[in-house]
Amino acid sequence: MSDYIIKVENLVKRFGELVAVDHINFQVARGEIFGFLGPNGAGKTTTINILCTLSKPTSGQAIVNGFDVVRQQSQVRQSIGLVFQDSSLDERLSGLQNLRFHALVYSVPASIREQRIEQVLRMMELWDKRNSTVRTYSGGMKRRLELARGLLHYPKVLFLDEPTLGLDPQTRNRLWEYILELRKHEGTTIFLTTHYMDEADNAERIAVMDYGKIVAMDTPQKLKRTVSKDIISVKTDNDDRAAEEIRRRYQIETKRDNNELTFEVASGEKFLPTFIKEFTTKILSVSLRHPSLDDVFLKLTGREIREEETSNTLKTTAHQHSHRFQH
Amino acid sequence: MKNLRAVYIIWYRDMLRLWHDKIRLVGAIALPLLFLVVFGIGLTSKMGALGPGVNFTQFMFPGIIGMTVLMSSFMSGVSVVWDREFGFLKEVLVAPINRTSVAVGKTLGAATVAMIQGTIVLLFAPLTGVSLSPGTVLMLLPLMFLLAFSMGAFGVLLATRIKTMEAFQAVMPMLTFPMIFLSGVFFPLEGIPSWMSILTKINPATYGIITIRQIALGTTSGTTFGLNLFGHTMSLWNNVGVLATFGVVMILLAMQSFSRQE
Ligand SMILES: Nc1ncnc2c1ncn2[C@@H]1O[C@H](COP(=O)(O)OP(=O)(O)OP(=O)(O)O)[C@@H](O)[C@H]1O
Ligand SMILES: [Mg+2]
Numbered sequence: 014m015s016d017y018i019i020k021v022e023n024l025v026k027r028f029g030e031l032v033a034v035d036h037i038n039f040q041v042a043r044g045e046i047f048g049f050l051g052p053n054g055a056g057k058t059t060t061i062n063i064l065c066t067l068s069k070p071t072s073g074q075a076i077v078n079g080f081d082v083v084r085q086q087s088q089v090r091q092s093i094g095l096v097f098q099d100s101s102l103d104e105r106l107s108g109l110q111n112l113r114f115h116a117l118v119y120s121v122p123a124s125i126r127e128q129r130i131e132q133v134l135r136m137m138e139l140w141d142k143r144n145s146t147v148r149t150y151s152g153g154m155k156r157r158l159e160l161a162r163g164l165l166h167y168p169k170v171l172f173l174d175e176p177t178l179g180l181d182p183q184t185r186n187r188l189w190e191y192i193l194e195l196r197k198h199e200g201t202t203i204f205l206t207t208h209y210m211d212e213a214d215n216a217e218r219i220a221v222m223d224y225g226k227i228v229a230m231d232t233p234q235k236l237k238r239t240v241s242k243d244i245i246s247v248k249t250d251n252d253d254r255a256a257e258e259i260r261r262r263y264q265i266e267t268k269r270d271n272n273e274l275t276f277e278v279a280s281g282e283k284f285l286p287t288f289i290k291e292f293t294t295k296i297l298s299v300s301l302r303h304p305s306l307d308d309v310f311l312k313l314t315g316r317e318i319r320e321e322e323t324s325n326t327l328k329t330t331a332h333q334h335s336h337r338f339q340h
Numbered sequence: 341m342k343n344l345r346a347v348y349i350i351w352y353r354d355m356l357r358l359w360h361d362k363i364r365l366v367g368a369i370a371l372p373l374l375f376l377v378v379f380g381i382g383l384t385s386k387m388g389a390l391g392p393g394v395n396f397t398q399f400m401f402p403g404i405i406g407m408t409v410l411m412s413s414f415m416s417g418v419s420v421v422w423d424r425e426f427g428f429l430k431e432v433l434v435a436p437i438n439r440t441s442v443a444v445g446k447t448l449g450a451a452t453v454a455m456i457q458g459t460i461v462l463l464f465a466p467l468t469g470v471s472l473s474p475g476t477v478l479m480l481l482p483l484m485f486l487l488a489f490s491m492g493a494f495g496v497l498l499a500t501r502i503k504t505m506e507a508f509q510a511v512m513p514m515l516t517f518p519m520i521f522l523s524g525v526f527f528p529l530e531g532i533p534s535w536m537s538i539l540t541k542i543n544p545a546t547y548g549i550i551t552i553r554q555i556a557l558g559t560t561s562g563t564t565f566g567l568n569l570f571g572h573t574m575s576l577w578n579n580v581g582v583l584a585t586f587g588v589v590m591i592l593l594a595m596q597s598f599s600r601q602e
Contacts, residue, residue: 100427
């Protein structure tokens with residue numbers, strides 16, 4: 014069997030005029046945590062819907078766990094688990110009943126069923142609420158129940174569509190601990206969309222999607238490198254002299270703000286030790302900042318570009334992304 | 341075996357939902373009883389006998405039972421639309437269970453709820469002066485179930501085709517009311533204008549309603565309260581055959597349509 018558990022080739026999904034997913038290609042390795050980022054409406058959920066057989070692609074091919082998502086739907090469904098972006102609970106049943114339904118449908122063996130249900134409910138701190146009708150849950154509690162349900166059985170691939178939306182920080186942390194455990198012990202592949210960049214940092218690889226296309230795909234570290242280098246800030250007792258010394262020693266121009274000097278280097282960790290040792294101007298303090306995924310995200314999906322475009326009523330002036338519409 | 345399990349799981353969910361909303365049982369039998377009381381008291385003395393020893397209340401009662409079963413089952417079948425609206429349908433559609441089993445389980449769930457409601461209404465028989473022997477009840481129950489199953493399947497089929505709440509709200513009254521009014525629940529089908537007669541004969545519910553009536557009132561052997569199709573007086577088994585055919589076609593279409601939906 015191939016090393017890739019998800020393979021997507023030239024996948025397209027049209028809704029009338031709109032091309033929601035526009036010829037995307039990617040692969041996800043077995044046991045990988047794969048992050049799918051992109052602004053609202055980029056096509057992330059649409060892609061997941063195709064991968065989980067809820068919606069048929071207009072063209073192109075997608076393979077999950079070795080099975081074609083159009084021709085081998087039931088095998089694909091056997092292989093996956095999902096937490097949807099929107100609610101998919103039966104609000105008229107209790108939390109416990111929702112989980113039991115799921116356990117039955119996914120054939121969780123009777124011998125471990127109740128124990129598993131208790132485990133996930135306790136993890137999401139819903140055990141005390143288990144017999145209440147879901148209708149009476151708060152928004153975050155519904156979300157937690159949804160997560161508990163998604164984690165109940167052990168799928169080969171777990172799709173999490175903005176799993177932590179509306180969750181408090183403690184629950185988010187606990188969820189992440191669990192996801193990492195799951196990956197370690199069960200080898201589960203995690204396919205995740207999120208708008209929290211600190212969360213996306215947990216992914217081994219990230220694809221950034223915009224207007225239905227994948228605009229970048231790499232490890233978080235490399236993506237950050239492509240956007241900018243590491244940023245060093247130093248405070249010295251003589252900024253003019255320091256700036257001059259940096260220019261002379263490293264051929265780097267510095268910027269001065271808030272009585273600090275900032276400049277960019279390729280790798281801050283490698284640079285700093287020698288810098289501190291050999292620099293002759295007195296250093297008062299020094300700090301290192303890595304570019305964040307926020308920087309990556311902003312640069313790649315260019316918020317300014319999109320705002321400009323949406324304010325244009327004439328489609329022809331939206332040259333930047335006119336490929337998205339068929340003429 | 342696995343498919344049977346899936347049918348059972350889907351059916352079981354409907355039972356759980358009914359248990360949570362026991363008030364639904366009251367709601368579903370309140371309307372039939374209201375019809376019985378209001379029309380019964382209002383019209384029975386004015387209408388005289390509609391058949392040998394059968395007054396209007398007695399005539400209407402089996403029809404009301406059929407109506408209860410029909411409406412309840414149809415509505416539950418169509419409730420798949422709500423599952424779609426509230427997202428739960430997604431949980432079912434991505435699950436590793438056969439979708440045709442889901443359609444069957446849903447239909448059986450709808451039929452079971454309808455049977456419970458129909459049976460409760462049946463308990464009011466003594467108050468309407470319809471005397472039912474145990475043998476009659478044993479014949480009525482399977483017939484009610486056949487009607488419930490057919491209508492449930494029809495509902496599920498419809499729900500797989502209706503994607504928006506607006507369409508749902510537009511279509512439902514246009515289907516349910518004609519189906520009930522043109523099935524002989526409230527009046528005998530003899531001596532009505534021919535255009536109306538044609539509509540009643542097209543209406544599949546008619547074959548269930550009149551058969552329930554003929555059994556309940558013990559007129560199966562004669563032509564009283566019967567149906568004449570192309571000059572042929574429909575026997576009990578003829579009517580059951582038409583209803584069963586309708587039911588089989590509906591469940592097959594529902595199964596197919598359910599597997600294909602996105
Ligand atoms: N059923 C549908 N019919 C028509 N258009 C749709 C449908 N579903 C999605 N779209 C459109 O497809 C595009 C992509 O939507 P999608 O839900 O995949 O975005 P997303 O990346 O998940 O965004 P978000 O971060 O907001 O969840 C959007 O422009 C959306 O309006
Ligand atoms: Mg989405």
